[in-house]
Each structure stands twice: as C-alpha cells, then as structure tokens.
Amino acid sequence: MRRFTVNLLWATAASALPTLEERDFSTWSPPGAGDVRSPCPGLNSLANHGFIPHDGKNMTLDTIIQGLADGMNIDAPFASFLFAGGSLAAPDNRQLQSFDLNDLDQHNFPIEHDASLSRQDAFFGNDYSFNQTIFNQVLSFYDGMANTSIPVASKAKYARVQDSQQRDPTFTYGPREFILSYGETALYLSIMGDPTTGVAPVDYVKIFFEQERLPYNEGWRKPTQQTTLLTVGDMINQLYASSPEPLPEGLEILTVGAYQDALAGINPVTNALGNLTCGVAGTC
Numbered sequence: 001m002r003r004f005t006v007n008l009l010w011a012t013a014a015s016a017l018p019t020l021e022e023r024d025f026s027t028w029s030p031p032g033a034g035d036v037r038s039p040c041p042g043l044n045s046l047a048n049h050g051f052i053p054h055d056g057k058n059m060t061l062d063t064i065i066q067g068l069a070d071g072m073n074i075d076a077p078f079a080s081f082l083f084a085g086g087s088l089a090a091p092d093n094r095q096l097q098s099f100d101l102n103d104l105d106q107h108n109f110p111i112e113h114d115a116s117l118s119r120q121d122a123f124f125g126n127d128y129s130f131n132q133t134i135f136n137q138v139l140s141f142y143d144g145m146a147n148t149s150i151p152v153a154s155k156a157k158y159a160r161v162q163d164s165q166q167r168d169p170t171f172t173y174g175p176r177e178f179i180l181s182y183g184e185t186a187l188y189l190s191i192m193g194d195p196t197t198g199v200a201p202v203d204y205v206k207i208f209f210e211q212e213r214l215p216y217n218e219g220w221r222k223p224t225q226q227t228t229l230l231t232v233g234d235m236i237n238q239l240y241a242s243s244p245e246p247l248p249e250g251l252e253i254l255t256v257g258a259y260q261d262a263l264a265g266i267n268p269v270t271n272a273l274g275n276l277t278c279g280v281a282g283t284c
Helices: 002-014 041-049 061-072 076-088 132-142 150-167 175-192 202-210 229-241 256-263 276-281
Strands: none
Touching (some): 041 175, 076 229, 076 256, 132 150, 229 256
C-alpha cells in the first residue's frame, strides 16, 4: 500500500506538469495573523512570495508542484514525494488530499529532524522557527568566503550533527534523518546556486534562511537547471564523500530511491512509514 500510494502520487504529478511562467519574485510579505508556517525555510519562502498560498493552508498536490516549479525550478516527481510526506502528516480527514504547512511540525516526521541547519532540536523547545544561534554555527564555516562549496557545506552540516549529539540527550538520527540532513544542505546549495556544482553566494544563503525570502532584489534568479531527485541525490553523495561521518547502521549506500523514501516519510532501511521517535517509544 505504501509503494502504491507514492507511485500513484507520482503518476498524478506527471499528468499535472506545470507550464513554467515567470512570476513576480519581488512580491514578498511575512506571515500575518492566522497564517501558518513550517520548519522548512524553502516552503516558508514560497508562501511568503505567494508561490503557494500565503496563509500556508490547503497545500494540494497541484499547488505544491506548481509552486516549487515556478519559485525554484524543482521538478514534479520531487514535488510529489514531498507532497506525499506532507499529506501523511495532515489530520486523518485530509490525508493524501492536502496539508497545512504547520502539519509538518512533527518531530522526526515528515521533514523535521534533529541537527537542523537553522532550527533547534525539539528537546530544547521551538523546533519550527528560525534560530539565529543555530544558523550562526553554519555561517561560521563560510567566514571570509563569498560563495559556498560542497566540501565546506558538508563540514558545516556535520558540525551541526556533532553539536546536537553532544547537547541533546534525546538526539535521534536514524537512516531517514541522516538522508534528510544531507538533503537539506543539497537543496539550499541547489536553489540558491547551482544544482550541479553547489556554488551559491553566501549572501543569498543568509537571506534565504534568515528572512525566508528568495533574494531576487539582490540578484538571485531561479536556476535554469532543474532540481530533481537525481540532482539532489548526486549532490548528497558529493557531500557525503567530503565528510568523515559514517553511514547509519543498515544503510549501505546512498541512492536516489533512499532519498525519495525519506522525503515521503519512509525509513529507507526498514521501509517503515512514520515517526521514528514514536516507533522507538512504542507509541505508534
């Protein structure tokens, strides 16, 4: 059933491929009263620009496909797997139909995880809002650099893991979280820079995380090369090749299939669908 659901969403996505049109990237406003946001700066940026509903509610498959394509040139199969995970996080009466951005604020499911680049761990409280102190750990690795690089980004990502391991007594970091953590880095390098080289202006990265805004006014333009499961999977492997971090037990190789499973909320080793924390605790 799990595979059928995700494959069905992918087939639906293929029939809903959007026509790419240039949009007004200069239009931006922060969330207002009643608006909701997620732990993901990318989705929050798209909502702040209006590429997906500004109130952060009722994200359908078509909405996610269109918004990610128009705002960031991310392809439909990638968007469909992201939607699959998001829709499974929605209340039972809306599962597989739509989700609100704040439905994604569940610890270790579908996209929130410990050792985030810009959020504190759930153990310390608010794990969904931007945290400057946490993000400064990442920025410190780019000190004096105008542009990002895959080796430096990999070091910054692993430093966040080590920091959380040391400070968080409930630190959770299984195969799915491991892959999502690398995917988080691969995505900001791809969207703010180049999906192949991972080179992006550090100033763009700062604006993206700190303001949850696409830095169009500063010169950023939507990448001409599309970000796909394949390009992100390749960059994850490049990031991992630059890191001393060991693979989690049971994860023998990083594959595109493992990444798409992680996006959809699936443990790529056990094929289990759901929240790792509650699974370990025996509460789900």
